[in-house]
Amino acid sequence: xxxxxxxxxxxxxxxxxxxxxxxxxxxxxxxxxxxxxxxxxxxxxxxxxxxxxxxxxxxxxxxxxxxxxxxxxxxxxxxxxxxxxxxxxxxxxxxxxxxxxxxxxxxxxxxxxxxxxxxxxxxxxxxxxxxxxxxxxxxxxxxxxxxxxxxxxxxxxxxxxxxxxxxxxxxxxxxxxxxxxxxxxxxxxxxxxxxxxxxxxxxxxxxxxxxxxxxxxxxxxxxxxxxxxxxxxxxxxxxxxxxxxxxxxxxxxxxxxxxxxxxxxxxxxxxxxxxxxxxxxxxxxxxxxxxxxxxxxxxxxxxxxxxxxxxxxxxx
Numbered sequence: 001x002x003x004x005x006x007x008x009x010x011x012x013x014x015x016x017x018x019x020x021x022x023x024x025x026x027x028x029x030x031x032x033x034x035x036x037x038x039x040x041x042x043x044x045x046x047x048x049x050x051x052x053x054x055x056x057x058x059x060x061x062x063x064x065x066x067x068x069x070x071x072x073x074x075x076x077x078x079x080x081x082x083x084x085x086x087x088x089x090x091x092x093x094x095x096x097x098x099x100x101x102x103x104x105x106x107x108x109x110x111x112x113x114x115x116x117x118x119x120x121x122x123x124x125x126x127x128x129x130x131x132x133x134x135x136x137x138x139x140x141x142x143x144x145x146x147x148x149x150x151x152x153x154x155x156x157x158x159x160x161x162x163x164x165x166x167x168x169x170x171x172x173x174x175x176x177x178x179x180x181x182x183x184x185x186x187x188x189x190x191x192x193x194x195x196x197x198x199x200x201x202x203x204x205x206x207x208x209x210x211x212x213x214x215x216x217x218x219x220x221x222x223x224x225x226x227x228x229x230x231x232x233x234x235x236x237x238x239x240x241x242x243x244x245x246x247x248x249x250x251x252x253x254x255x256x257x258x259x260x261x262x263x264x265x266x267x268x269x270x271x272x273x274x275x276x277x278x279x280x281x282x283x284x285x286x287x288x289x290x291x292x293x294x295x296x297x298x299x300x301x302x303x304x305x306x307x308x309x310x311x312x313x314x315x316x
Contacts, residue, residue: 002028002076004122005102018099019122021076026103031071036060040068041077041096048081048095048134069094077101079290081129124281125173127248127288130197130258138174138181140197140257142166145206146184153226157185157206159267162274166199166262169278185209195254202270203227203244203263210263216252217261219245219296230265230298241266242301242310244273246284249294264301268310272301276313284313 005022023029031037036058043054055065072078079097083090125132133139145157163182185208188194194209204211204227214220214227221227222237230238230245244264251257262273276284276299288295301310 004098005104007100007102020100020102021098022102022104024104024106028075029077029101029103031068031075032077032101034068036064036068037072040065040072044078044094044096048093050091050093052091121172121281123285123288124169124277126290127277127281127285128170128173128260129290131170131199132173136173136175138170138177140181140199141188141193142182143185143188143198143200143207143209144182145202145208145210146186148186150186151208151211153205155206157202159202159206159270160184162262162267162271163199163201165274165278166201170199195251195257197257198251198259200259200261200263201274203265207263210261213249213252213259213261216249217245217247217296218249218294219247219298221245221263221265228265232296232298238298238300238316239265240269240300242269242272243316244269244276244299244301245296246273246277246299247294247296248288269301272299272310272313275301275310280313284315 002021002023005020007018007020032041039058040054043049043057051065051069052062055062058065069078073080073094077097078094080092081095082093084093085091131138131140142163144160144163145155147157147160149156167181183191183193188209198209200207200210200213202210204214204221211227219230219232222229222231228239230243232238242264244262246262248258248260251259262270262277264270264273284297284299287297298316299313300316302312302314303310304312
């Protein structure tokens with residue numbers, strides 16, 4: 001059975017941990033055992049690369065590298081992270097799917113207290129992969145609604161502070177941004193940055209970028225009664241003040257980029273969407289596929305400890 005494991009040296013203080021693919025069946029990693037497959041993995045350990053570039057570096061025919069790359073991808077050892085058009089064809093950029101792989105025996109093992117900071121969600125990382133540059137920096141903007149009266153309905157954004165939780169989640173995957181990563185919706189428009197990867201916080205009532213993206217979302221806010229409900233692809237309506245939508249779509253201003261929108265019918269509902277994305281990613285993103293096109297899920301905020309504040313979510 002294949003799982004993701006954290007590999008760390010318990011005798012090394014302050015050392016970094018590695019996430020590896022572990023399996024009990026050695027044959028699942030057979031493509032990596034071949035000489036060329038192992039050479040490809042060693043090159044990708046230096047950073048994402050194109051098969052054509054790898055072929056040139058290894059002085060091999062392109063077809064041989066493409067064949068082994070497909071085998072490594074099928075084995076789950078590498079993954080495609082982007083593509084570009086070159087002379088009318090598609091060039092795929094590949095990267096390692098993990099920091100390594102391991103064969104695991106059915107033994108009890110030795111108990112260790114795990115170091116702090118190893119709770120990173122692999123599923124959340126895949127969901128946000130476009131926001132992580134090859135250098136490990138944030139590639140995109142977090143967009144919150146302006147606290148000043150703005151937009152056609154002169155509303156005020158009061159849910160921008162929820163982006164702090166989102167920032168903590170992003171910190172698992174990127175280094176400290178060189179440029180301040182948060183933009184007010186009005187400033188993003190003024191600076192003409194819509195064609196970037198966007199993490200949009202807040203619904204169309206308070207965030208004008210969310211309002212413009214609403215037309216492209218597979219699950220969207222109804223414009224009736226001032227965005228007073230959420231409507232899914234079947235026509236079902238969600239009317240609770242604790243209902244929200246979490247969606248990922250292609251950026252309509254620049255299709256090579258993506259937009260992730262966490263938005264609710266109220267501030268509490270937007271908080272629920274952020275909680276779902278950052279704290280419950282394994283459940284909330286279970287239906288997400290990197291090759292599956294646009295993604296959307298409706299979330300309902302819950303108050304599990306009875307203090308009157310949303311602290312968990314469910315999928316209605």
